[in-house]
Amino acid sequence: MTNLKPSSKALVPFVSVDHMMKLVHHVGIEEMLRGIADYIETDFKRWELFDKTPRVASHSESGVIELMPTSDGDVYGFKYVNGHPSNTADGLQTVTAFGLLADVASGYPVLLSEMTLLTALRTAATSALVARVLAPENAKVMAMIGNGTQSEFQSLAMKTIVGIEEVRLYDIDPAATAKCAENLAGMGLRVTSCKTAEESMEGAQIITTCTADKQYATILTDNMVGAGVHINAIGGDCPGKTELAPAILNRAEIFVEYPEQTRIEGEIQQMESDHPVTEFWEVLTGAAKGRTDDKQITLFDSVGFAIEDFSALRYVRDQIADTGLFHPLDLLADPDDPRDLFGMLQRAKP
Numbered sequence: 001m002t003n004l005k006p007s008s009k010a011l012v013p014f015v016s017v018d019h020m021m022k023l024v025h026h027v028g029i030e031e032m033l034r035g036i037a038d039y040i041e042t043d044f045k046r047w048e049l050f051d052k053t054p055r056v057a058s059h060s061e062s063g064v065i066e067l068m069p070t071s072d073g074d075v076y077g078f079k080y081v082n083g084h085p086s087n088t089a090d091g092l093q094t095v096t097a098f099g100l101l102a103d104v105a106s107g108y109p110v111l112l113s114e115m116t117l118l119t120a121l122r123t124a125a126t127s128a129l130v131a132r133v134l135a136p137e138n139a140k141v142m143a144m145i146g147n148g149t150q151s152e153f154q155s156l157a158m159k160t161i162v163g164i165e166e167v168r169l170y171d172i173d174p175a176a177t178a179k180c181a182e183n184l185a186g187m188g189l190r191v192t193s194c195k196t197a198e199e200s201m202e203g204a205q206i207i208t209t210c211t212a213d214k215q216y217a218t219i220l221t222d223n224m225v226g227a228g229v230h231i232n233a234i235g236g237d238c239p240g241k242t243e244l245a246p247a248i249l250n251r252a253e254i255f256v257e258y259p260e261q262t263r264i265e266g267e268i269q270q271m272e273s274d275h276p277v278t279e280f281w282e283v284l285t286g287a288a289k290g291r292t293d294d295k296q297i298t299l300f301d302s303v304g305f306a307i308e309d310f311s312a313l314r315y316v317r318d319q320i321a322d323t324g325l326f327h328p329l330d331l332l333a334d335p336d337d338p339r340d341l342f343g344m345l346q347r348a349k350p
Ligand SMILES: NC(=O)c1ccc[n+]([C@@H]2O[C@H](COP(=O)([O-])OP(=O)(O)OC[C@H]3O[C@@H](n4cnc5c(N)ncnc54)[C@H](O)[C@@H]3O)[C@@H](O)[C@H]2O)c1
Pocket: 083, 085, 088, 094, 095, 119, 123, 145, 146, 147, 148, 149, 150, 151, 170, 171, 172, 173, 176, 210, 211, 212, 213, 217, 219, 233, 234, 235, 236, 237, 302, 303, 304, 305
């Protein structure tokens, strides 16, 4: 009988949603957030050797589908991700994703993974890494505006990496706030549910905006933001989709991932194309200054960059080697004679 089983060269480790959930609990969510943040920090410190391009976006009336590629010369990675703010009304998520790592030398994939959970983890890890460097010293209180999918991850990362003790929740939908408060109960944070965005910002040194709306929204107006805070602006990540009043941007020291992408997608799309920004990786390497005084407003204009996904996938790849939390997926054709793909196909003829 003909052997139709795939060879080992055909098999690519695949991390399913089920395996990712098990991995998070096996490692521990806070440990995993710390681990991913460490990998992101390592990769940001070698920023210059990566291939970089603004992500490739396909827009429609309801949302966007994006491809996010990068490579460090040895390993290539990409993420497929969508953003559809009205999806939740249909019982679908705003953001779903999967991604891949490949060996640059052969072009063969070495990992395929779900990335919906991983995106929430890596976005939170990035936010917290940036806040650890830029937020006022001893920041203990965070306002969390937008209490959807990302919110618990953002809150926990800020606790474990920055040392936040209280999170003050606000969402236009009180059901989202109730869900977030319930999920965070017993996780070592003081959780306060608020009725307005202003109330959520009382006593907060860090303000995270993480709302989803495919339009220019003004979640924070100029008069709401006092001196000496760090704003972690997550939700403005698409052309025509922002969260902050331009006057805040004029008062803030703005830090970005990759300016070429952020000028298209971030809060700074509202500003002139040469509005001054600092690339965060340069703060990590010491090439640029971070916060320089207590009164400054620092703003992380986050849009999510391919290197963060690459780092998160690298982290997962290293973890699954020990845990076995993956399926060998028959993804690559592997004929006995590399030039006889047709012959291999004929073996499956009924
Ligand atoms: N920067 C990044 O790297 C990154 C990564 C992931 C997601 N995002 C973006 O973050 C945003 C949130 O993502 P999510 O997965 O949590 O979405 P989600 O749809 O699960 O949650 C969004 C929440 O925002 C609330 N909201 C909408 N308008 C509001 C307003 N005016 N005031 C207060 N709350 C409001 C909604 O009620 C909802 O609960 C999206 O815009 C998404 O595209 C960015």
